Amino acid sequence: MAMTDSPSSWSRVIILVDMNCFFAAVEQKDNPQWRNKPVAVTNGVQGTTIITSSYEARYYGVKTGMHLREARQLCPELIQAASRPHRYVEISTAIMASLEKVTPDIEVYSVDEAFLDVTHCQSLLGSPLTIGQLVKTLVMDVSGLACSVGVSGDKTTAKYAAKLHKPDGLTLIHPDESEAVLAPQLVTELSGINKGTARFLAQYGVFRCGDMKNIPISIPAKRFGNLGRRIWLMAQGKDPAPIETNVKPPKTIGHGKVMPPKTCDLATILIYFQHMSEKVATRLRRHQLKGDLFYIGLKTKDGWLQTRAKASFATDDGKTIFYLCHQFVTQNWLGQSVWQVQVTALNLHSEQQTDLFADDSSVAQRSQLNNAIDEINQRYGEFTILPSRLLDRSEMPNVIAPSWKPFGHRKTI
């Protein structure tokens, strides 16, 4: 652990907390017989792609995005664990709540990552190093899990620091040293710069972070707008992005699902669309939002068939959304085999705005029923009550994944 910690306080202290192999670590914690063994988490019991794996499995070369079959060739004793999203959310919530005791200036970045701005905690809690150690202790106490912590003067450098020592690391980069530490690194080492951006920067001779200062900020700014300005500063250890404390309402709500191989059956396709419609509708209601524009897509061998369907009024009702899907399928699908379906609500309004228009009595009735269903589902789990068409499909897994391989393109919106 390389650490620098000066006695004088830093002008800005940003911490990134990153849980190590989060889903796999939870499974090992809850199933003690799996500890110190290679574990791979998949999307339900039928899942064949690895969502994440334990360090023991990674030792054999098992990676996120890999097929289970391929992984077993590398590691025959690999243990498959079916994902349990609710459990991960539960532990994540407990961790985030404990971090909130350190500072209210916390940004929950994903299910297993959080940024903390502890600039103003230094006189109360101690040096950046001390606060970093405190964070690790808190996370361990509340979850029994190890995390990696990066501490620096901005979000990007803190995130870079956190990945230097895994698992269970604590890495400090003093803000005064950020620029020098990042300078020899490839720009793609930074979160927010990937191949596309790197390709653009390479045209101007920028390959490593230290090259960035040789071009004017106007070059990335002209190409990428505000993001371009941020990238220019990021590479020099001066990421200006603030910790976003407020949880913003979602701008889109969507669900998609890969189909069984070579699905050509209309009934099956409709079942999937209905399932996606109900999931979207349920989440709209949970957020007290309604949508009047829906992306509906269907991926075939030849590419995407897609549309943006307008509902005649803003809705959070699964049947209404499914009706749009049904129309789309009958008008556009010609019988090709289907790989994937997608339904996304695009144009979201809060209910207060839309209730003015919901004076139709059948709409109001349905809305009451939906609220009742929501209550039951929240208490006993998703889809306890659901449309009859879905009954024999209710075991469809749904999972949130912390990371995935960035190949194969997915079309949304």
Next chain:
DNA sequence: TCTGGGGTCCTAGGACCC
């Protein structure tokens, strides 16, 4: 045996309006 599931932000181009 090529297939997992959610998002955000940004740009360019066209339609439309005054």
Next chain:
DNA sequence: TCTGGGGTCCTAGGACCC
């Protein structure tokens, strides 16, 4: 005949994140 602005909304798609 030619030249002509400025604004908004919508759509399609690229790039990135976990």
